[in-house]
Amino acid sequence: MPSALRKWAYAHSGPLLKPASLFAWFFYSRFSDKIRLIIGSGDTLYKGWFPTDIKTLDLTNKKDFRRYFKKRKIDLVLIEHVLEHLEIADIEMMAQNIKEFANPNINIRVAVPDGFHADQAYIDHVRPGGTGPAADEHKHLFNYRSLSEIFVKFGYGFNLIEYWDEDRNFHSTYKNDDEKGHIKRCFLNHRKNKDGKPNYTSLIIDFYLTQP
Template sequence: MIATVKNILREIYPFSKTNINRRKQLNQFKELLAKNANKPLKVVIGSSQKFTENWIPSEVHFLNLLDQKDWYKYFEENSIDALLAEHVWEHLTLEQGNIAARTCHKFLKKNGRLRVAVPDGFHSDSEYIDYVKVGGHGLGADDHKVLYNFKSFSEVFSANGFAVELVEYFDENGTFHANPWNEEDGYIKRSIRYDDRNTDGNPNYTSLIIDAVKI
């Protein structure tokens, strides 16, 4: 009997722990929304609880890019000042990526900024590509749906009402480009500036980063 109870608890506990964590994340989200009510509204999409000051972290279980009903629970249309998504879009199909872009466009203010980063399909290092490609051997790559380059990724947002500004990217010739950017508009860890793998000054591990500005 005791062994049976232990087996049942082993099955239930992981799910209970997950539900508790999800409730904590949602409560934190609501608390920070209230706390920042008189500040510019800046939201991190799929944050994995990583965020900087004045940003509000969200997770897919309560703010899903593919379900606008989630967004209407907390926001009015044209109400968000800035959005940030680091390594989220590659987990969506191309069709879903377009849906997600339209969701962001609907809830951003005019001239609001969405900073978004994904693995860079034009990266010059073949080992990097093997790590991040669809089905690659890197962490999370088993769930990657698309490997974007600056052209294909820009098209997702320009086709859905955004003006696109290139931030960091490799071009089709394998040349790396990095334009100045302000971390207050969204901190990207996996970037030439902040990723520890780039301390030698080379773009060993970078992201394709764009700013999509609502027009």
């Protein structure tokens, strides 16, 4: 389906999406060993993962979380290039809602554009109002410190997976064989890094619960 037609179909299918998602959830939750959740999935589909977006799961709405996760708690969450589009208050509500419906050993893998990236062209591409696709919808340009602070105050710890530090040094331990979630826009996978240089990377952090 052409991209424009796919976007039109999605925009006009709102009333049907949530019932269809809940129907799919009925079977997924009964036959999956773990609950693996993609937030803001768009057209991203990974085997064993349950896709959601704003029309099927409102991150700020506890009632929505209760519909899905009353009986099965969340084990793994994947959020790639979504949080930069949200208000801080909405991210905070999401963190609290996930925590309430999470298994104790949950892992939340978050990827966003990296505000400490050393290349100014990259920064201009991804900053709010920047030159990149959908950058005009970006509300934040996080670095590892500003993003982790949001989750820490709600009882999360974190592991840095891919990031630039304050001295513009690049670090990455991301591997595609990691069951915690596949990231397309990272050093290992993005097409702009074929020369072996970190031209296009993401800030990737794994969050876990340190407090019940």
